[in-house]
Amino acid sequence: xxxxxxxxxxxxxxxxxxxxxxxxxxxxxxxxxxxxxxxxxxxxxxxxxxxxxxxxxxxxxxxxxxxxxxxxxxxxxxxxxxxxxxxxxxxxxxxxxxxxxxxxxxxxxxxxxxxxxxxxxxxxxxxxxxxxxxxxxxxxxxxxxxxxxxxxxxxxxxxx
Amino acid sequence: xxxxxxxxxxxxxxxxxxxxxxxxxxxxxxxxxxxxxxxxxxxxxxxxxxxxxxxxxxxxxxxxxxxxxxxxxxxxxxxxxxxxxxxxxxxxxxxxxxxxxxxxxxxxxxxxxxxxxxxxxxxxxxxxxxxxxxxxxxxxxxxxxxxxxxxxxxxxxxxx
Numbered sequence: 001x002x003x004x005x006x007x008x009x010x011x012x013x014x015x016x017x018x019x020x021x022x023x024x025x026x027x028x029x030x031x032x033x034x035x036x037x038x039x040x041x042x043x044x045x046x047x048x049x050x051x052x053x054x055x056x057x058x059x060x061x062x063x064x065x066x067x068x069x070x071x072x073x074x075x076x077x078x079x080x081x082x083x084x085x086x087x088x089x090x091x092x093x094x095x096x097x098x099x100x101x102x103x104x105x106x107x108x109x110x111x112x113x114x115x116x117x118x119x120x121x122x123x124x125x126x127x128x129x130x131x132x133x134x135x136x137x138x139x140x141x142x143x144x145x146x147x148x149x150x151x152x153x154x155x156x157x158x159x160x
Numbered sequence: 161x162x163x164x165x166x167x168x169x170x171x172x173x174x175x176x177x178x179x180x181x182x183x184x185x186x187x188x189x190x191x192x193x194x195x196x197x198x199x200x201x202x203x204x205x206x207x208x209x210x211x212x213x214x215x216x217x218x219x220x221x222x223x224x225x226x227x228x229x230x231x232x233x234x235x236x237x238x239x240x241x242x243x244x245x246x247x248x249x250x251x252x253x254x255x256x257x258x259x260x261x262x263x264x265x266x267x268x269x270x271x272x273x274x275x276x277x278x279x280x281x282x283x284x285x286x287x288x289x290x291x292x293x294x295x296x297x298x299x300x301x302x303x304x305x306x307x308x309x310x311x312x313x314x315x316x317x318x319x320x
């Protein structure tokens with residue numbers, strides 16, 4: 001089971017996105033969790049490798065089960081963990097092996113080309129309090145078949 | 161990669177724990193995530209199956225990478241997702257196939273017999289705000305070798 005962590009910087013009303021060359025779709029920088037890592041350590045390491053900058057105060061916003069279906073058969077499944085941070089240290093690369101890093105206004109998340117599930121995740125990450133959970137089912141070509149979403153927020157804490 | 165979700169009810173200063181027969185160690189009710197589920201759905205389903213009660217307002221508090229090492233070799237790895245809820249609907253079973261369900265004062269989490277990593281997770285879940293992440297390395301006999309912990313809390317939210 002592959003586990004992917006990505007991290008969206010949202011600073012001064014702008015978000016840092018990676019434009020991937022294959023379709024010119026935008027994603028938040030990230031990549032694969034390694035054996036024995038915690039998911040926060042993965043997110044920070046992958047973000048730093050891809051951007052040359054370090055996120056400040058990263059916090060988990062969503063956990064998603066990603067499923068690829070073809071002809072009604074499940075052919076792949078992985079988990080996606082989406083973090084947000086409101087600041088970063090260092091100057092991000094402009095171009096990397098993975099694509100081109102660009103700052104966009106937060107509102108552009110509504111319209112930039114990207115996987116529809118990513119739009120759901122990234123808008124939640126920057127606009128809402130609490131945690132989002134869900135399952136996204138895609139075709140092999142990344143058309144969204146179904147999305148099922150839940151969310152939760154912090155309750156009381158027993159500091160007795 | 162196995163994924164386990166567990167859920168601790170913390171209500172009126174008491175927590176609902178499952179005493180497992182093998183060592184009389186305490187755990188939070190939970191079990192294995194199924195294919196295609198979101199992790200929140202897994203936690204609620206497993207809790208309900210094990211207790212006959214439904215958690216109200218469950219929220220994720222921790223994600224842990226669990227590693228078993230023997231003679232310096234990693235022989236198993238899984239992920240643990242720990243949720244908390246401050247209320248429940250229905251009356252929990254007393255005894256189940258998995259063990260005995262018991263209410264204990266929150267403070268008992270400091271002293272009841274359990275895996276040392278579980279103690280770290282469950283105390284965080286009921287006492288602290290935000291999210292905890294970490295890696296726990298155990299012997300096959302569940303002696304804790306190392307624990308590495310991080311935490312994070314919700315930052316600003318862009319409601320512009």
